[in-house]
Amino acid sequence: MEIKAGSRLACPECSVELVVVRPPSTAVVLTCGGAELVEAGADRPGGGHADASGEGTLVGKRYADEDTGLEVLCAKPGPGELAADGRAVPIKGAKPLPSSD
Amino acid sequence: MNLSLLLEMAASTLDDRTAVVSGDVALSYAELDAAARRVAGKLVEDGANGLIYCGTNDASFPIALFGSAYAGVPFIPMNYRLGDEQLAPLVQANPGCMVVAEEGGVAGADPAATVDRRRLVEASFAAAGDVELPPFVDPDDVAVVLYTSGTSGTPKAALLRHRHLTAYVIGTVEFASADPADAALVTVPPYHIAGMANLLSNLYAGRRIVYLDAFDPQVWLDTIRAEGVTQAMVVPTMLARVVAHLDGKPADVPTLRTLSYGGARMPLPVLERALELFEGTGFVNAYGLTETSSTIALLGPDDHAAAFAGDPEAKVRLGSVGKVLPGIEVEVRDELDQPMPVGEPGLVFLRGEQISGEYDQGSVVDAEGWFPTKDRGWIDAEGYLFIEGRADDTIIRGGENIAPAEIEDVLVRHDAIADAVVVGVPDEEWGQRIAAAVVLEEGTALSAEELQAYCREHLRSSKTPEIVVFRDELPRTPTGKLLRRQVVADLSA
The missing domain is CATH 3.30.300.30 (ANL, C-terminal domain)
Incomplete structure (x- = not known):
């Protein structure tokens, strides 16, 4: 599946939904709890993940894959964890800034 | 990313937390989201090309902004204080738009396409639900058209795309990080980039946004006390009025953690007096332009406190706009585009994902992505950016x-x-x-x-x-x- 900027992806097995902030430089398979993500609006059986013991994917956090430049924002949280071609996708650390607004 | 996602996330996570307060209207995140979707439905149903907002600071402002984003059409705020002869050409330059206005309508607008601002909060506004909203809005679509203040010529229409504004918000604000009691007092107008950025950042952080329609120093202080306001943003003239009004008395606003200022150059004597009167409040100087989706550099509370404590280097830096945000690059060049050494003044160029540098007449960003701000300034050895003013001046x-x-x-x-x-x-x-x-x-x-x-x-x-x-x-x-x-x-x- 092509991952383009702005598109919304959903986990077929859990509640995770993502928005693509930056598309990957090369084709990559993005999974959540091992299940390949689908386009939001597609069929989602929702069977859950076999291993849901981690911290899951957290709403409002950005996840970035260094190898491909892929960056997503979690719009809906869930127990599944993200991986790109099998590599765990870590939270992109944000440096807290004083409020300017 | 689409701007509407910011509200969608906030509404699904924060639900019945209060999002916005103005006068006797208070809307929760869920209610704001529902109202925005109704406006979007109406825009789609009418086939509107955009939404012109010509009103005061009010709950109808976020409803109209996010309604436009959900519908995938540009939000075009205009200065309701402009005279008819200035306003009419701007309205006519944007045909086919829904116009949200104060009572009495707007010069140059079709009365049939004009909606009273107060109706936007009503549940009866538009037949929601039956209209399908666009499932995908391209991040490259124009989200907001802002008319620059035009201090150096006629106002220009700056275009901010969804990707610019969302890059600013998700790059600088931690989602839902605010304490449920936090509140931001907003007095900058909706047609100003600071008003826009303020709304987006506070909403994404999960802060209650308190709008003041017209600025008055005593009302501003009273509102901070009554609403337990934790952050506020002012332009220098507002702070000067507050300082003059206090006349040496302490501000006595213990809940106010952060007071940020920007929009124009702050006179140092005003700032120094304010630092004395607002004990316990952290000051933030924010520098940015309409074309940069608001703030690109910050001078934070620690720098202000050090200057107030008498540190001579920090006192000099009180005249700076601080350091650029992560992800923003800055370069100072001479008239021939050559980079200037540290400490030497020249023209300020910026690059980064939140920077648009684009107008309805075209983009001024160069092939490498640099935006000429037309501000003159310099950078010191520690990376603090000093802005002298407009190059034209x-x-x-x-x-x-x-x-x-x-x-x-x-x-x-x-x-x-x-x-x-x-x-x-x-x-x-x-x-x-x-x-x-x-x-x-x-x-x-x-x-x-x-x-x-x-x-x-x-x-x-x-x-x-x-x-x-x-x-x-x-x-x-x-x-x-x-x-x-x-x-x-x-x-x-």
């Missing part, structure tokens, strides 16, 4: 470049001077001569000769104003920017 006297701000800073430090502007007026011999228009503090007296002697003492004689006039007030935009062209016209006459 630089006075060139006998080949010497003189920044008006340097002279103005000296003038406003004089006890008898309340406000001052320095401009170059055409001169056959020198190219330009330095002219100052000065507003005196009430009950004080100062002659032009005394003022010139004071300047010679603190500046080189080539930077001493040759023409000095006294005025009752200086022409400024509502956000406090000096209208230098008017002063030049006045002094050249």
Whole structure:
């Protein structure tokens, strides 16, 4: 599946939904709890993940894959964890800034 | 990313937390989201090309903004204070838009396409639910059209795409990080980039947004106390009015953790007095332009506190706009586009994901992505950015470049001077001569000769104003920017 900027992806097995902030430089398979993500609006059986013991994917956090430049924002949280071609996708650390607004 | 996602996430996570308060209207995140979707439904149903917002600071502002985002059409805020002859051409330049207005409508707008601002909060507004909203809005679509303040010419329509504004918000704000009791007081107008950025950041952080329709120093202080406001943003003229109103008394606003300021240059004497009166409040100076989706550099509370404590380096940096945000690159160049060494002034260029640099007439960003701000400034050895002012305002006297701000800073430090502007007026011999228009503090007296002697003492004689006039007030935009062209016209006459 092509991952383009702005598109919304959903986990077929859990509640995770993502928005693509930056598309990957090369084709990559993005999974959540091992299940390949689908386009939001597609069929989602929702069977859950076999291993849901981690911290899951957290709403409002950005996840970035260094190898491909892929960056997503979690719009809906869930127990599944993200991986790109099998590599765990870590939270992109944000440096807290004083409020300017 | 689409702007509407910011609200969608906040609504699904924060649900019944209060999102916005204005007058006797209070909307939760879920209610704001529902109201925005109703507006979106109406926009889609009507086939509107955009939404012109010509109203005050009010709950209807976020409803209209996010309604436009959900519908995938541009949100176009306009200054409701403009006269009919200025407003009508702007409205007519955007045909086919829904117009949200105060009672009485807007000059140049089709009454049939005009909606009273107050109706947007009503559940009866538009038949929601039956209209399908676009499932995908391209991040490259225009989200907001903002008219720049036009201090150096006629207003230009700056285009901010969804990707610019969302890059700013998700790059600088931690989602839902605010304490449920946190509240932000907003007095900057909706047609100003600071008003836009304010709304997006506070909403994404999960802060209750409290709108004040018209600025009054006592009402502003009372509202902070009554609502337990934790952050507020002001333009320099507002802070100057608060400081004058306090007249040496402490501000007594214990809940206010952060007071940020921006939108125009802050006179140092005002800032220093404010630091004294707002004990326990952290100050933040934010610098940015409409074309950069708001803030690109910050001087934070620690820098302000160090300056207040008397650290000489920090005192100098109080005149800076701080360091650029992560993800923003800055370069200072000379007139021939060559990078300037540290500490040398030149033209400020910026690059980053939140920077648009685009107008309805085209983009001014170069092939490498650099945006020429047309501001003059320099960067010190530690990376602090100092902004002198608009390059167009630089006075060139006998080949010497003189920044008006340097002279103005000296003038406003004089006890008898309340406000001052320095401009170059055409001169056959020198190219330009330095002219100052000065507003005196009430009950004080100062002659032009005394003022010139004071300047010679603190500046080189080539930077001493040759023409000095006294005025009752200086022409400024509502956000406090000096209208230098008017002063030049006045002094050249």
